[in-house]
Amino acid sequence: MPRILVTPIELVRGEGPCQDTLRSAGFEIVYPPVGVTLYDVDRLAAHLPGIDGMLAGMEPLNRRVIEGS
Numbered sequence: 001m002p003r004i005l006v007t008p009i010e011l012v013r014g015e016g017p018c019q020d021t022l023r024s025a026g027f028e029i030v031y032p033p034v035g036v037t038l039y040d041v042d043r044l045a046a047h048l049p050g051i052d053g054m055l056a057g058m059e060p061l062n063r064r065v066i067e068g069s
Helices: 017-024 041-046 063-067
Strands: 003-006 028-030 053-055
Touching: 003 017, 017 028, 041 063
Parallel strands: 003 028, 003 053
Antiparallel strands: none
């Protein structure tokens, strides 16, 4: 099952139609740990192994993050 990292705080706070849509499409939803923001490139990169896609908010999506390294 493909895994998608969901980071916008509005979507992390609770369940809703977005999560329903992702699950019905066959995605496993992964959230950052409670209290952890991923606005730092190193912290964000550390959460990407094993992730197939990302529903992003304001995180820094530079080349390193997009390439998943």
